[in-house]
Amino acid sequence: MWEMTTPWWEIVLRAAGVYLFLLFLIRLSGRRTIGQFTPFDLLVVMLLSEAVSNALTGGDQSVTAGLIAAFTLIAINAIIARLTARFTRLQVMMEGEPVLVGKDGRILHKVLLQQHVPPADVEQALREADCELKDMRCAFLEADGSISILRKDPEGH
Incomplete structure (x- = not known):
């Protein structure tokens, strides 16, 4: 033993x-x-x-x-x-480093495909951030696999 x-x-x-x-x-x-x-x-x-x-x-x-x-x-x-x-x-x-997966209200589908992440994960992160797609300034796939959403400021910038 x-x-x-x-x-x-x-x-x-x-x-x-x-x-x-x-x-x-x-x-x-x-x-x-x-x-x-x-x-x-x-x-x-x-x-x-x-x-x-x-x-x-x-x-x-x-x-x-x-x-x-x-x-x-x-x-x-x-x-x-x-x-x-x-x-x-x-x-x-x-x-790894954060990867930009969405910008100015657009989801970057090619980047998501490269990272093996379904678009539904970005949509879920948008809902969790209480942010509509049109109001998203940036979405980042973080090194830990989570997705962070940054909103446009109230003036739309």
Whole structure:
């Protein structure tokens, strides 16, 4: 149960490699937050965890190997969080920047398509901001997947 068949340092390297690779893939996949996951997104996340489980420990089924892999993942996540809080360029690289998805009462459909965001999400953000499309100055897809709406000022500027 506790005896490992794989060296501890190999598990650390495997976990770090899997973490960084999955982080890269998730950055490529778009900007949905957990609350915006569709059932298909959730299924992909669940299957990803199953797909990489052996890659984390090299097939070592011991509790110790699992704990080392878990510790490594948490440690890497904490280190990346601290580094992105300190270095803006790293934060932009890891988390992305806001993207303009609407301007002057128009939804930029090509940009939404590139970002894998349905127009209905912008329409929902407009309703939540109590803003009609014609009154929208800008709409931004934020790095966390939320959509921010800026209204035109009362004079229409």
